Amino acid sequence: MGTRNAANFEEAGAEIAGGGALADIGVHALDFALYLFDFPKMTDVSGVTRTAFGDRDDYADPDGWCFHRDQTENTFDAKDSATALVRCENGATISPDVSWVTNRETNTGVTVRGTDAGASLALGGDTLSVNETEAGSRDHYADTEYEANDEVSGHRAEDELSLRVVTDGTAPGTNTVEDGLLVQRVLDATYRSAKQGSSVTL
Structure with a gap:
């Protein structure tokens, strides 16, 4: 079984990796999407999480990310992919689809x-x-x-904003604590939806 976008499954048990791909990279995709929509009011979330590759004995890794992986104790139980559908009051939908590994070309x-x-x-x-x-x-x-603009670094702009907030004591207009909590609520609802097999109201 060949795969693309291979992740390092060497220490990918849920006890270490936590929420898996959704908590690892999905949180950033969701945060960016909510930012683009100006953090809209949301009604409900439907989600599916999977362990599709990491626990398979026939997992093939052409890129060599997992050459130390040992499944003799079947230690992989983290969710290596997740899909969600977030419905908003204004009719918009947000659909993050994230995975540590998948059979397709790299897509970010x-x-x-x-x-x-x-x-x-x-x-x-x-x-x-x-x-x-x-x-x-x-x-x-x-x-x-x-x-x-190659002269402007996104990371540098973030660092400068953080320093200004700390120095001036002025709360930022975006990326507030409330925004961060909203992202976490959607993540939690996605996991609960996946577990119970139905949508979760926000």
Whole structure:
């Protein structure tokens, strides 16, 4: 069984890895999505979590991430992938789909599908693609690409904001404690939904 995006399963038991892929990388995808939607009011969450690869004896790792992995004691019980559907009061939906390992090409993208336009961005990439259509004498696509400013580091901007908040004592306008708690509530609801097999009201 070949796989892509292999993770290091050497110490991936739930006791060590905690919530698995959802808590590891899904929290960042969810936080980013909620930020883009200005932290909307949400109604309910449906989620599924899986242990799809890490506990299999026939797991194949062409990239060599897991060459020390030993399944003789069947220690892998963390959830290596998760999918969720978050419904919002305004009709929008957010659907994080995250995995430590999967049989597809590497994909770290975020896609927004709006009624007036759509957009896509590969996390860590330099290009934001905006997709639109326009009517006229001939209907046509009107796609635009925006390149990142290489002189501005996202991590540096975050560090500078954090230092200003600590120095000035002024609460940030975004990424507040309340925002962080909201992200954690959605994560918790996703796990509960997966466990009980039905949606969870927020």
